[in-house]
């Protein structure tokens with residue numbers, strides 16, 4: 199309207215031949231000054247701004263729910279694949295592991311948090327980026343990461359599938375953050391006395407959630423900014439310290455304290471504090487071994503108890519493991535000493551207790567009773583010292599799928615303190631010897647089962663630790679790689695390294711082990727060299743006879759008469775299999791040759807009892823009772839336990 203008036207005025211002046219410069223001096227200037235808000239308008243405006251602020255809080259909680267949850271992906275993968283355990287066994291300090299994990303995650307989180315702040319800057323959100331409020335916003339974001347990341351570490355123990363953990367934890371973060379913040383905001387808007395009382399209580403209780411601290415902090419900051427802006431409209435200057443107790447002071451302090459508590463709880467789980475408490479509260483009495491102990495087992499036990507341990511790098515004394523909620527021990531009072539430069543074999547059928555023994559010796563599970571020492575250090579009291587002396591090839595490949603074989607070997611070589619000037623050469627040599635050259639730069643997640651096994655064995659050997667545990671190292675390997683590994687094991691044993699090996703291949707045990715034991719139901723049934731075991735527990739010789747179909751009866755008669763101690767153990771069509779417990783080898787040959795000359799038998803073979811037969815004899819004693827007697831724990835209890843025990847199995 200004013201502009202039209204000015205146009206009319208200047209057109210009239212122009213018609214009266216006034217100079218152009220002068221015309222611009224004439225005109226009407228209008229100034230619009232809004233009236234101050236009424237009380238009602240003010241309330242509506244505050245409510246409108248409040249709703250905008252709660253939307254900001256929700257958006258921030260939403261964005262920052264995903265980032266901390268994503269840090270559990272790798273953590274769970276490492277725990278479930280046991281690659282974390284392998285790192286610890288190779289000498290990584292548990293405390294350093296978690297500090298490094300936290301530093302890495304907090305740096306990644308800080309980048310995301312600063313991107314959120316950048317969005318505020320781009321949209322010029324005065325409530326958050328004004329010089330007085332910006333430091334508060336930065337601190338709120340950083341302390342949220344400080345407290346929420348260790349909380350995610352704690353909750354990650356509940357999960358075994360990384361993707362489920364990510365979805366579950368991100369949704370949980372969002373749910374808690376949004377529900378707590380919106381609830382307190384809505385309750386705060388009511389005038390009712392009772393609701394106000396509830397509002398005050400839950401505002402304090404919700405401070406145990408970092409998500410609420412962040413949401414309420416953002417909201418309070420925006421409300422405070424709105425109040426000072428509104429008062430400024432009334433020409434009243436209102437300045438407040440945003441770090442005061444009732445504004446940001448309380449949530450900031452709570453997040454700082456919560457972060458410390460969550461991190462310490464996580465360390466307590468990592469160091470087995472809770473399993474330690476339950477271990478002592480549940481008791482661990484296991485009666486002595488069964489009376490029918492073989493004399494070589496008893497002799498070894500006697501040697502260990504006597505303390506005659508000269509030259510033994512590994513000493514196992516009455517080592518026992520009873521898993522929680524299992525009524526029978528998985529490993530029961532075993533005793534053995536392994537000398538420097540000795541390869542000791544642990545044989546036993548599935549479920550005999552071999553892996554459990556390794557788990558106790560490497561710190562993956564707690565010892566129920568008894569002890570074992572490596573180089574004089576106890577696995578019960580000084581596991582970190584024990585671990586620094588171990589190489590371990592677990593039963594299932596504990597590899598990081600995102601690292602290549604070369605990167606794995608460099609990583610473990612560095613952990614084992616191989617000087618950097620020889621490390622690359624050593625790694626190249628190992629890769630070439632293990633036949634991994636073609637795959638050395640491929641992700642280990644894409645390797646075949648056999649190649650993964652080769653890599654696991656190479657990791658155990660790199661750095662030449664004095665004691666190496668190999669849990670079925672050659673399973674799935676091709677014959678060439680298997681032969682190479684055998685040669686390699688023989689070499690390192692010759693050079694003074696001790697090896698404890700489990701295998702289901704009798705051929706492997708005979709080729710490598712200086713002494714071996716057969717485990718049945720968690721107990722050692724015999725100990726000695728393979729020849730000693732065959733002599734002692736083998737039933738003499740085996741004869742396989744082939745004859746004409748119509749001659750079977752005659753052969754049976756012949757054997758009954760000529761080799762009286764023989765016992766028929768198998769009969770298939772024209773093939774008979776006999777066991778001869780005793781007798782001179784030359785006499786047996788002579789008698790069989792006579793039978794052949796008399797055309798009673800066509801053909802025969804004579805052999806000593808094999809280790810496999812000794813093994814089968816003992817293995818037949820293994821009962822599946824332990825498995826049947828294990829109780830069925832409720833699922834929720836299992837999850838609760840897995841959370842409390844962290845990476846320790848019980």
Ligand SMILES: Nc1ncnc2c1ncn2[C@@H]1O[C@H](COP(=O)(O)OP(=O)(O)OP(=O)(O)O)[C@@H](O)[C@H]1O
Pocket residue numbers: 521522524528546547548549550551552553554555593824825847848
């Ligand atoms: N985490 C566990 N909780 C309860 N019982 C377990 C646990 N792990 C193993 N066991 C039980 O302990 C016994 C010994 O198991 P272990 O894995 O040591 O046998 P193994 O000799 O290594 O068998 P395999 O040759 O199949 O590897 C089994 O009866 C098994 O069911």
